[in-house]
Amino acid sequence: MTKQEQLPTLVTHVELMIEARWVVPVDSSNNLHEFYTVVIHHQVIVDVLPTAQARIRYTATESVVLDDHVLIPGLINAHTHAAMTLMRGIADDQPLMIWLNNHIWPAERAIVTERYVEDASLLASAEMLSGGTTCFNDMYFYPQATAAAASKAGIRAHLGLTVLEFPTNYAADADDYLQKGFEAHDSWRSNPLISSSLAPHAPYTISNQTFEKVLTYAEQLGLGIHTHLHETRDEISQSEASYGVRPIQRVADIGLLGPGFIAAHGVHLMPHEIDMLAEYGCHVAHCPASNLKLGSGIAPISALLKNNVNVCIGTDGAASNNRLDMFSEMRLAALLSKGVTEDASVLPAHQALKMVTINAARAIGLENKVGSIEIGKQADLVAVKLSDFSISPCYDPVSHLVYSCGREHVTHTWVAGELRYSHGTYANIEPVELKEIIQTWQPKLRQYKH
Structure with a gap:
């Protein structure tokens, strides 16, 4: 063991860590990572690495564990x-x-x-x-x-x-x-x-x-x-x-x-x-x-x-x-x-x-900001649950995303590292507000149906 290897690992504190069964970064090599973690700080992805390593290198204010999910770019x-x-x-x-x-x-x-x-x-x-x-x-x-x-x-x-x-x-x-x-x-x-x-x-x-x-x-x-x-x-x-x-x-x-x-x-x-x-x-x-x-x-x-x-x-x-x-x-x-x-x-x-x-x-000219899970990009991320009986078993998560999954399998949506939707609940929108919007405008538009 070298002297460098004997040095203690520096633990960095970050705002958010998302541990997922699979991570699809959408990169040029079409990689699929299993048991990986995406590390986020100040809205930005600061690391993408195996979960075992992430738990050693980082502590987080919030950790989200997604054992049955694939994490993809928004x-x-x-x-x-x-x-x-x-x-x-x-x-x-x-x-x-x-x-x-x-x-x-x-x-x-x-x-x-x-x-x-x-x-x-x-x-x-x-x-x-x-x-x-x-x-x-x-x-x-x-x-x-x-x-x-x-x-x-x-x-x-x-x-x-x-x-x-x-x-x-x-x-x-x-x-x-x-x-x-x-x-x-x-x-x-x-x-x-x-x-x-x-x-x-x-x-x-x-x-x-x-x-x-x-x-x-x-x-x-x-x-x-x-x-x-x-x-x-x-x-x-x-x-x-x-x-x-x-x-x-x-x-x-x-x-x-x-x-x-x-x-x-x-x-x-x-x-x-x-x-x-x-x-x-x-x-x-x-x-x-x-x-x-x-x-x-x-x-x-x-x-x-x-x-x-x-x-x-x-x-x-x-x-x-x-x-x-x-x-x-x-x-x-x-x-x-x-x-x-x-x-x-x-x-x-x-x-x-x-x-x-x-x-x-x-x-739309935002490829340097969003569109893939890469260090330095904004943390626009989506978690999709793959364990529902209606879409099981899963052999290839990417194939599953395209041919088996529906939007009903989305459990979490983050924009710039902020959780905006989770399990039917919105961060900033109340269902009663949406209901009122529909009730207000539907009667006015009904006459244009035919």
Whole structure:
């Protein structure tokens, strides 16, 4: 034994230690650690090591022992409209444009206010936290209200500064949307859980002039761009009739494509368009359930992945899904890809898990902060119990997460090291408050169901 080995071990005191049966760090080697501990101090992961070693090296103010659980990075919903949660179930079984024009947009004109958005976003935040989602990439009106709800719930939010050409309750025209968005962006700069992107709604609702303004501001402020793109065949036909090119070519000609660009949906993409997304380093937010429910089609995820396009997963809004459930989206994405390609090896479980964690973090520019369990990153973590009889036995925890588990198996959700949800209880949200929100708004929205 050397002199160095004879020295006493220095014991460090930390705020939190989480001991888990398994830890899935979501790293480049697809590691799975058994009997491991994640050590957290001041919101940050300071160590990831075998539990036997952790008990020697550290003491903690709080220790959580999860004998039957797998600990994973917090899930990231890469495309949603949180405040549409109160519209869940309105005008189901309708194609996208009929659903929007005849039901959703009239409801929004009549109902949507700052108060509505804050209430609905709090309900959405509660649903997401209970299902292991610790961060969501949003696009909706009154982003300051969404920020207030997310901050209260303690969930991380990447909020799109929505832009449209036509007037709504929120803004009068494109310039008004931009101005209100910048005011919102400035208001949360000191909030570590809130970040921003510019969110022009879609090529069919945005003029070239406005797209050019969005590009200029995005470059000046260092913000990404988040838009709906190639969601339906009608959208593409309209673009060809009005502009002579498909939507992706139009936004490429304006200069929008780049490493900060997120294309929500990307259902109808030709091979050369996939090459274009890869060349510019763009991201695609795949929304399998929403695309199926609205009859929009199935995105070519296998081809995107083969061309090294960064693909993440979103739920879309609860009005078109009708759940903000990343476990069901992850499973559906994997199964759809296998079925479409007739290849069972396509989109394996570890890759599906990356799409709802590190890939999504990369898309919204937060990969250095969240998306994996690594030293130096924020402690956004989720514990999933694998011992329930309904999902037993378990041979491969990663496979189990994708193909067997549901959001009901989530027992703990931490955001920045703070426990925000555990066994049906929220840290900052009272169930009676959520019940009151539903009772307040459901009667007002009921008339737009048909």
